[in-house]
Amino acid sequence: MTQEYRGPELVRDDDLTRELRSIYAAPSDASWWDALEQRINARIDAAVIADEWWTVPERWMRAGLIAAGLAVIVAGAMIVRSQVQVTRMAYQTVVDPASMDLPEVARGAAMTEQQARLRILTGR
Amino acid sequence: MTAFAQAKRSPGLVPSRARVVAERPADERALVLAAQRGEREAFSALVRTHERRAYAVARAIVVNHEDAEDAVQEAFLHAYRALHRFLPDQAFGAWLHRIVANAALDITRRRKVRDADELPETVASPFRDPAESSELRRRLQEALDTLPPRQRAVIVLHDVEGFKHAEIGVTLGIPEGTARSDLHYARSQLREVLGSVRSEL
Numbered sequence: 394m395t396q397e398y399r400g401p402e403l404v405r406d407d408d409l410t411r412e413l414r415s416i417y418a419a420p421s422d423a424s425w426w427d428a429l430e431q432r433i434n435a436r437i438d439a440a441v442i443a444d445e446w447w448t449v450p451e452r453w454m455r456a457g458l459i460a461a462g463l464a465v466i467v468a469g470a471m472i473v474r475s476q477v478q479v480t481r482m483a484y485q486t487v488v489d490p491a492s493m494d495l496p497e498v499a500r501g502a503a504m505t506e507q508q509a510r511l512r513i514l515t516g517r
Numbered sequence: 518m519t520a521f522a523q524a525k526r527s528p529g530l531v532p533s534r535a536r537v538v539a540e541r542p543a544d545e546r547a548l549v550l551a552a553q554r555g556e557r558e559a560f561s562a563l564v565r566t567h568e569r570r571a572y573a574v575a576r577a578i579v580v581n582h583e584d585a586e587d588a589v590q591e592a593f594l595h596a597y598r599a600l601h602r603f604l605p606d607q608a609f610g611a612w613l614h615r616i617v618a619n620a621a622l623d624i625t626r627r628r629k630v631r632d633a634d635e636l637p638e639t640v641a642s643p644f645r646d647p648a649e650s651s652e653l654r655r656r657l658q659e660a661l662d663t664l665p666p667r668q669r670a671v672i673v674l675h676d677v678e679g680f681k682h683a684e685i686g687v688t689l690g691i692p693e694g695t696a697r698s699d700l701h702y703a704r705s706q707l708r709e710v711l712g713s714v715r716s717e718l
Contacts, residue, residue: 403697403700403701403704404704405676406704406708406711408711409676409704409707409708409711410676410677412653412654412657412711413657413672413673413676413677413707414676414677415654416654416657416658416661417573417576417577417673417677419569419572419573419576420582426568426569429568429572429586429589429590430561430564430565430568432590433564433568433589433590433593433594434557434561434564436590436593436594437557437560437593437594437597438557440594440597440598
């Protein structure tokens, strides 16, 4: 029968152990341990508060996503509507230049009537 | 009534300062379950029960008292956050010690990087050591500092804290045989220092 190798033979040295114990002696003052416990708990409490602050409740997140989606749809609709309006004005300018209210466009965009006409025609 | 309050009525469940390490597995399991349900008092009781042993594990790995305290704090915070992953049928102490050891090793690595950029005088002194002036203690401390961190941790956990080889293996994540050979080499080194100092004095 073979015997399992358990590594080198371990020789205990009482003097060494005694010296090591004195070097690595833990604080014996009970108040120090109380203070450590308080510091640990305080650190956990602070971390919990920080975690909660960053954690958005699920229903808030859902409402936020819906609101953001609606805002994107509304903004998109407004952009499309303004582009349609510009295109229509450009078309009207070509078909019926007299119907164009150039002074109003020029006033709104702070430009000359000539610049306003060019803008309407180019759609910019 | 909360599980923790119920547990309090069971004598011996909430650890007192006088017998912080004495614990009954069933009581501890109740505390762990209560802590997992979010009862902070229960987790505080676990802190009270395990802080000394956790400090000992950390102190065996890091080079000074302050780093050991930091490691203990970080480890308990990590344990609190990871508590939902802990299986209550396991030994809480063994699980915690592994976390403490990892936190202490992290601090040791960070300190090594930091110390490489600093003057050698910045190496901190050990926790209140009234006999530090003694030549033997000083030389032994120097020899301990030159040991590889794992060997130092093994000899301190075994000879100072009374951990068994298997417990050291679990805590440090090494095979039991490695813990035994580390202990052998660490003792040989330190005994040599001890012998030479004695022959000089």
